[in-house]
Amino acid sequence: MADEKPLIKITIDGITIQVPEGTSILNAARMIGPEVAPPTMCYYSKLQDSGGKCRTCLVEVSAGSTKDPRPMPKLVASCRTNVMDGMVVKNTTSEKTLDARKGVVEFLLINHPLDCPICDQAGECYLQDLSYGHGDGFTRYEFKRRTFVREDIGPYIQLHMTRCILCYRCVYVANQLTDNRVHGILDRGDQSDISTYISRAIDNDFSGNMIDVCPVGALTDRTFRFKNRVWFLKPMDAHRDCDKCCGKVTLWTRGEEVFRVTSRKDPWGEVQDIDGKAAWICNTCRFEKKKAADWVIEGPTSIDRHSVISANHYEVKEMPPDPLNKVLDNHSPMLLMDIRETSQVNQPDIDLSILPGPATSYTFKDHDEATEISKANEERLKINDHKKVY
Amino acid sequence: MEPLTNRIEHVSRKQMSFWEKIYLPAVLKGMGITFRHMFKKPPTIKYPEKKRVFSPVFRGLQILNRDAEGRENCTACGLCAVACPAEAITMEAAERKAGEEHLYREEKYAAKYEINMLRCIFCGLCEEACPKDAVYLSETVAQANFARKGFIYGKEDLLIPHPLKDPEAFAKAKGSRIKHPEGHGNEH
Numbered sequence: 001m002a003d004e005k006p007l008i009k010i011t012i013d014g015i016t017i018q019v020p021e022g023t024s025i026l027n028a029a030r031m032i033g034p035e036v037a038p039p040t041m042c043y044y045s046k047l048q049d050s051g052g053k054c055r056t057c058l059v060e061v062s063a064g065s066t067k068d069p070r071p072m073p074k075l076v077a078s079c080r081t082n083v084m085d086g087m088v089v090k091n092t093t094s095e096k097t098l099d100a101r102k103g104v105v106e107f108l109l110i111n112h113p114l115d116c117p118i119c120d121q122a123g124e125c126y127l128q129d130l131s132y133g134h135g136d137g138f139t140r141y142e143f144k145r146r147t148f149v150r151e152d153i154g155p156y157i158q159l160h161m162t163r164c165i166l167c168y169r170c171v172y173v174a175n176q177l178t179d180n181r182v183h184g185i186l187d188r189g190d191q192s193d194i195s196t197y198i199s200r201a202i203d204n205d206f207s208g209n210m211i212d213v214c215p216v217g218a219l220t221d222r223t224f225r226f227k228n229r230v231w232f233l234k235p236m237d238a239h240r241d242c243d244k245c246c247g248k249v250t251l252w253t254r255g256e257e258v259f260r261v262t263s264r265k266d267p268w269g270e271v272q273d274i275d276g277k278a279a280w281i282c283n284t285c286r287f288e289k290k291k292a293a294d295w296v297i298e299g300p301t302s303i304d305r306h307s308v309i310s311a312n313h314y315e316v317k318e319m320p321p322d323p324l325n326k327v328l329d330n331h332s333p334m335l336l337m338d339i340r341e342t343s344q345v346n347q348p349d350i351d352l353s354i355l356p357g358p359a360t361s362y363t364f365k366d367h368d369e370a371t372e373i374s375k376a377n378e379e380r381l382k383i384n385d386h387k388k389v390y
Numbered sequence: 391m392e393p394l395t396n397r398i399e400h401v402s403r404k405q406m407s408f409w410e411k412i413y414l415p416a417v418l419k420g421m422g423i424t425f426r427h428m429f430k431k432p433p434t435i436k437y438p439e440k441k442r443v444f445s446p447v448f449r450g451l452q453i454l455n456r457d458a459e460g461r462e463n464c465t466a467c468g469l470c471a472v473a474c475p476a477e478a479i480t481m482e483a484a485e486r487k488a489g490e491e492h493l494y495r496e497e498k499y500a501a502k503y504e505i506n507m508l509r510c511i512f513c514g515l516c517e518e519a520c521p522k523d524a525v526y527l528s529e530t531v532a533q534a535n536f537a538r539k540g541f542i543y544g545k546e547d548l549l550i551p552h553p554l555k556d557p558e559a560f561a562k563a564k565g566s567r568i569k570h571p572e573g574h575g576n577e578h
Binding site: 116117228229231232308311336337341342344345346358360 | 465466467468469471472480481482484485486487490496497498501502504506521522537538539542544545
C-alpha cells in the first residue's frame with residue numbers, strides 16, 4: 001500500500017519489535033503481549049483523545065532514539081508518547097517505573113472507597129487489579145475522603161461519584177458515540193464531579209456503553225445492581241438481530257436467567273473489534289433483552305484462567321456415564337432431599353434478573369412485581385433530591 | 391528382598407510349650423491389665439453432663455455477626471461462597487431501603503443466606519475470606535437432626551442474637567474468640 005508508514009524499531013523490556021511510525025509506546029507494547037504492556041486506567045484505544053490523565057502507564061525511556069540515544073529525563077506516559085526509531089523502553093524491568101506506578105496507585109486510591117464488597121464492579125475492576133499488582137497493602141492517607149451520594153443518571157445507569165477516578169472515558173463515549181452529550185465534569189481538581197445538568201436523564205441509545213468503559217465501579221448497570229456477583233455468572237457469547245447496533249454481546253447468565261448484557265471485551269478490557277469496527281452495543285440490547293429466548297447463544301466466552309470470573313465454572317463438554325444406574329440395576333436412586341424444595345435461595349417465583357432495579361426487602365416478603373417497579377422509581381427520585389453531601 | 395522400613399518384625403513359627411498351650415497365664419496377664427485400669431483416672435468424660443472446653447482453634451457452626459448496634463454485618467459480597475471448597479454457601483443480595491438503616495450496616499445486605507451443613511466441611515475458609523467480619527465459625531457444633539432438610543441453615547438460623555435486645559445470648563453465641571470487635575476499618 002502506498003500510504004503505509006515506514007516501520008521503525010523499538011525495544012521494550014529487551015524485546016525488539018518493528019512498528020509503524022506514529023504508534024504510541026503503549027500500543028507497541030501491546031503488540032508484543034500482555035506481559036510487557038503497561039496497565040492503563042484512562043487510555044482507551046477505541047476512544048479518540050483518551051489517555052494521558054491517570055499516569056498509570058508511565059515508562060522509562062532509557063534511549064530516546066538511534067540519532068539521539070540520551071535517556072529521557074523523566075518517566076513518560078506511554079499512551080501519549082510516540083515511538084522513535086531505536087528507542088529503548090523499560091517497563092517492568094525499571095525500578096523507577098514500578099516505584100512511580102506504586103505512587104500512582106496510592107494517588108488513585110486516596111479518594112477511592114474500599115467498598116469492593118458492595119461494588120458491582122468487583123471481580124472485573126481494573127483498579128482492583130492494578131492495586132493488587134502494583135500497590136501497597138495499606139494506606140497512609142488519614143484525612144476525610146471525598147464522598148458523594150449515589151445518583152441515577154437516566155433510568156439504567158447509576159453513578160457512584162465516590163468511586164470515580166476521573167479518567168474521562170465516559171465523557172468521550174458521550175462525545176463520540178452519542179449525538180448530544182448531556183453529562184460532563186463539573187468543577188475542577190479535587191472538587192471535580194461527573195454530573196448531568198440538573199440530573200437530566202441520559203436517554204441516548206448508546207449511553208450504556210459508558211458502563212463498559214468505566215474502569216472502576218463509578219458507572220454501573222442499574223438493572224444488574226446487587227443481583228449477583230460477576231464470578232457466579234457464566235459469560236456467554238450471543239447475538240441478535242439489532243437495527244441499531246451490531247447485536248454481538250456477552251450475556252452474563254446463571255442457569256436460564258440472563259442477569260446482565262455487556263459488550264464483548266478484548267484482552268485489554270476494551271470493546272472488541274468486530275469486522276473492523278468497535279462493537280459498541282445499544283441500550284435495547286443491553287438493558288431490555290434479559291431473556292435467554294431473545295438471544296442466539298454462540299457458546300461460553302473464554303475467560304482468563306487467572307480471573308476470579310473463571311472460578312467454580314465447571315466446563316464439562318461430555319458427561320461421563322453415571323455408574324449409579326448400573327449399580328442400582330437401572331432404578332433411580334431414592335432422593336432423600338430435593339434441595340430446590342428446601343432452599344430459600346433461588347426461588348422459582350422470584351426472577352431477580354428481570355427486576356428493573358436491585359432487589360429490596362420488598363422483593364422477598366410480599367412479592368408483587370408491578371407494585372415493586374413503581375415503588376423503585378419513587379425511591380430513586382428521593383435519593384436524587386439531595387445529591388451532594390460534604 | 392530389601393525391607394521397605396526398619397520396623398519389620400518376623401513372625402515366629404516356633405512350637406508353643408505346654409504353658410503357652412493352656413493360655414491360662416496369658417489370660418491372667420490380660421485380666422491383670424484390665425484390673426489395673428480400674429484404679430486409673432478415666433480418659434473419657436460423661437459427655438452431656440460434663441463438656442470439654444473447646445480448643446482455641448476449634449471451628450464449629452457458622453454464625454452471622456452483627457455490629458455493636460445490632461446491624462447485620464454481611465453485605466453479600468460472595469467471597470465466602472467463592473472461597474468455599476464444598477460450595478455449601480449460597481446467598482441473594484438486596485438493597486437497603488430508606489428506614490432500614492438500623493437493620494443493616496451497609497447499603498447492600500444478604501436477603502437470603504444459606505449454608506448447607508451437609509456439604510460444609512468446617513474448614514473456616516469462609517471466615518478467612520470475609521472482609522466484613524460477618525461470618526464466624528463459633529464454638530458450637532451443628533445439631534443432629536432426623537431429617538436432611540434440618541441441615542439447610544437459613545439466615546434466621548445463622549444470625550447471632552441481637553446485642554442490645556439479648557446481650558447474654560449474643561455474648562454466648564459470640565464466644566470467647568472475638569477477633570475484630572470494631573471491624574477491619576474498611577467499612578466506610
